[in-house]
Structure formats: structure tokens, C-alpha cells
Amino acid sequence: MKSKRRWKSILTRLRRALSFRKGTAKIGIYGPPNAGKTTLTNRIIHTFVDENEDVGLATEVPHETRRAVRREGVTIDLKAKSLEDPNSDLNSESEVKRKRGKAKLKLDVVDTPGLATKIDFHEFMAYGLEEDEAKKRAKEATEGVIEAIKWLDDIDGVVLLMDSTEDPYTQTNIIIIGNMEARGIPIIIAANKVDLVDATPQRIANAFPQHSVIPISALKGENMLDLYEEMARRFR
Amino acid sequence: MEIKMNLISEDKINSMTVTEKLRFVLDGVKSGDIVVLEGGLTSEEQMKLIELTMTEVDDDFPGIEMSGYPSKKGFLNIRKKTRLTVIGPAKMMHTTKKDKDFISAIISAV
Numbered sequence: 005m006k007s008k009r010r011w012k013s014i015l016t017r018l019r020r021a022l023s024f025r026k027g028t029a030k031i032g033i034y035g036p037p038n039a040g041k042t043t044l045t046n047r048i049i050h051t052f053v054d055e056n057e058d059v060g061l062a063t064e065v066p067h068e069t070r071r072a073v074r075r076e077g078v079t080i081d082l083k084a085k086s087l088e089d090p091n092s093d094l095n096s097e098s099e100v101k102r103k104r105g106k107a108k109l110k111l112d113v114v115d116t117p118g119l120a121t122k123i124d125f126h127e128f129m130a131y132g133l134e135e136d137e138a139k140k141r142a143k144e145a146t147e148g149v150i151e152a153i154k155w156l157d158d159i160d161g162v163v164l165l166m167d168s169t170e171d172p173y174t175q176t177n178i179i180i181i182g183n184m185e186a187r188g189i190p191i192i193i194a195a196n197k198v199d200l201v202d203a204t205p206q207r208i209a210n211a212f213p214q215h216s217v218i219p220i221s222a223l224k225g226e227n228m229l230d231l232y233e234e235m236a237r238r239f240r
Numbered sequence: 241m242e243i244k245m246n247l248i249s250e251d252k253i254n255s256m257t258v259t260e261k262l263r264f265v266l267d268g269v270k271s272g273d274i275v276v277l278e279g280g281l282t283s284e285e286q287m288k289l290i291e292l293t294m295t296e297v298d299d300d301f302p303g304i305e306m307s308g309y310p311s312k313k314g315f316l317n318i319r320k321k322t323r324l325t326v327i328g329p330a331k332m333m334h335t336t337k338k339d340k341d342f343i344s345a346i347i348s349a350v
């Protein structure tokens with residue numbers, strides 16, 4: 005049985021290697037609720053597609069995204085002008101990087117609902133929702149989690165987003181990584197919210213030493229070039 | 241109030257199909273038990289358990305808390321060896337500290 009699974013994983017890898025070349029990679033933005041998945045997806049769209057287009061709403065209420073949203077036809081172009089990092093004083097360094105990375109990557113980006121093992125409607129009431137609304141939202145959130153999991157079957161690469169101010173070593177993060185490894189799907193960990201003073205992206209790097217961890221601020225647009233370069237390298 | 245713990249041997253787990261395993265775990269947890277699995281669940285099984293849990297969340301059952309040691313790389317880094325997994329009702333169980341070889345959880349009666 006074990007070897008059957010291993011064959012399956014090898015076949016998946018092979019199929020993926022072939023499909024990658026002919027088409028567009030479907031990249032899933034995954035992570036726990038509130039990690040900043042929608043904020044990141046919106047930024048990717050703003051930078052490479054349309055300044056005024058949003059895939060969804062980013063709010064401080066968890067489970068804001070309760071349906072996966074796919075945006076097709078995004079071309080990540082490392083030479084794009086809009087990639088200037090306003091908050092970086094390392095412009096000369098990013099200049100060097102830009103010359104090195106002339107890559108373009110075509111992809112569909114999928115913003116997914118946050119993964120969780122529990123959804124308590126009381127949590128939404130604490131954000132001021134009426135009981136009925138909170139229960140409805142909880143129900144939709146459970147469906148969202150299922151949808152996010154189902155999408156894993158159709159995904160070619162994952163950006164796993166974590167909040168750098170929080171403990172990264174959670175069971176859901178471990179499970180996502182374990183599943184990607186078992187399926188042979190490339191994964192990049194983005195340590196988000198590094199603009200906050202209590203952010204410790206190093207803790208994420210320490211927790212998952214076998215993976216590349218890119219510190220970013222999806223909200224402020226810090227360090228995005230590093231992430232895009234890594235995406236172009238790993239998801240091609 | 242008393243809290244029941246079910247400690248399941250690896251042999252017993254291995255004798256079950258994936259569906260049986262997940263049903264067994266979730267039934268235990270939904271009736272308020274803490275379930276400890278020797279040898280644990282694979283990442284894929286844990287993902288399926290989350291999926292199954294989500295179909296059964298309601299006003300009284302908000303879901304599960306799950307904690308486990310990550311699997312170890314086995315022979316030639318291919319075969320993975322899973323390790324202990326503990327699952328409990330989210331209302332009762334709360335993981336306070338966790339690293340790759342240590343789990344600390346608080347269990348409270350509801």
C-alpha cells in the first residue's frame with residue numbers, strides 16, 4: 005500500500021512537471037485565517053494586472069474569505085516598474101537582483117479561505133456580529149475550509165502565508181506543509197506582517213528550516229521582489 | 241466532572257481503514273473524549289480529518305484541537321514515519337506549547 009502511494013506521488017510529480025511547461029501554473033495562497041492572504045493576492049493583482057482590481061475584501065475579522073477566488077492570467081514580470089519598494093533603502097541591491105532575474109512567470113492565483121480545525125460563531129460575535137449573522141458566517145466558513153482543502157488537488161504551487169507576530173508552529177501549518185511534501189508540490193513560506201514591531205520572521209525560519217522563508221509585508225509592500233523572484237524560480 | 245482519554249495502539253490504528261480511523265477519532269472527540277493515537281495520523285489523514293470535522297461543525301460543536309509530532313523521514317528520506325497525534329474537542333482542549341518533540345496541552349471540562 006505504501007509503495008502504491010509512492011508511485012502515485014511520483015506520477016503526480018511527473019504529470020505536474022509536464023503540465024507546468026505547457027501551461028499556466030495555478031498558485032494557491034494558503035494559510036491560517038487573517039494571515040494576509042487576500043491582502044497579498046490583491047497586491048499581486050495591483051502590481052501585475054490592474055491597480056483597481058481586488059479579488060476580495062481584506063479585514064481584521066477572521067474567515068473574511070469564505071470562497072476560493074481564482075484570478076486567471078497573471079504575469080509576474082520582475083522588470084515591472086511598479087515593483088519599486090518604497091520602504092526599502094536597499095534599492096541598489098534590488099537593482100542588482102532585477103538585472104539577474106529577468107524571469108516572467110505566468111500564473112493563475114487562487115486566494116483561499118483560511119484553514120482552521122475549529123470555527124466558533126461566538127468569535128464572530130466578539131467582532132460585533134449579531135448571533136444570526138455570526139452563525140451564518142460560521143457555516144460559510146466551514147464550507148470555505150473544505151473548499152480550500154479541495155483546491156489542493158488542482159494546485160501546482162503554494163505560497164503559505166503566516167503572520168510573523170504569531171507562533172508559526174501550529175498543527176494546521178504543519179499539516180499543509182506535510183501535504184505539499186507528500187504530493188511533491190513546491191511550497192514557499194512567506195512570513196507576513198514584518199512591518200509590525202513584534203514581528204519575528206526568524207521564528208518561522210527556525211520552525212521550518214527545510215523550507216525557504218521570505219519575510220514580507222503584503223500590506224506595506226515590503227520585500228515583495230524577493231517573494232516574486234522566489235516564485236519565478238520555484239513555480240516555473 | 242470527569243474527562244475520558246482513549247489511548248489507541250498503533251496496531252489497532254493500522255487495522256483500520258482511513259475512513260474508519262477518522263470516524264473513530266471524530267466520534268470519540270464529539271462525545272467529549274481526548275483521543276491519543278500511537279503512531280499518529282499522516283498529514284493527508286489529518287487534512288481529511290479537518291475536512292470531515294468541518295462538515296459536522298454546528299452551534300454546539302465548534303470543532304477539534306489537534307496536535308502531533310511531525311513525521312520523521314524514514315528510509316532514503318522517502319518513507320515517512322508518523323508519530324503520536326492527540327485530538328480533542330476544541331471546547332475542552334487547548335495546546336499551550338508545542339515543538340517537534342514536545343506537546344503541552346490544557347484540558348478543561350465544559
Ligand SMILES: Nc1nc2c(ncn2[C@@H]2O[C@H](COP(=O)(O)OP(=O)(O)OP(=O)(O)O)[C@@H](O)[C@H]2O)c(=O)[nH]1
Pocket residue numbers: 035036037038039040041042043044061062063064065066067068069070116117118119196197198199200220221222223224
Ligand atoms: N500590519 C500588517 N497587517 C496586515 C498585513 N497583511 C495583512 N494585514 C492585515 O491583516 C488583516 C487580515 O488580512 P486579510 O488579507 O484579510 O487576511 P486573510 O488571510 O485573507 O484572512 P481570511 O480571509 O479571513 O482567512 C487585515 O486587517 C489586513 O489589513 C501586513 O503585511 N502588515
Ligand SMILES: [Mg+2]
Pocket residue numbers: 041042043060061062068069116117118
Ligand atoms: Mg482572505
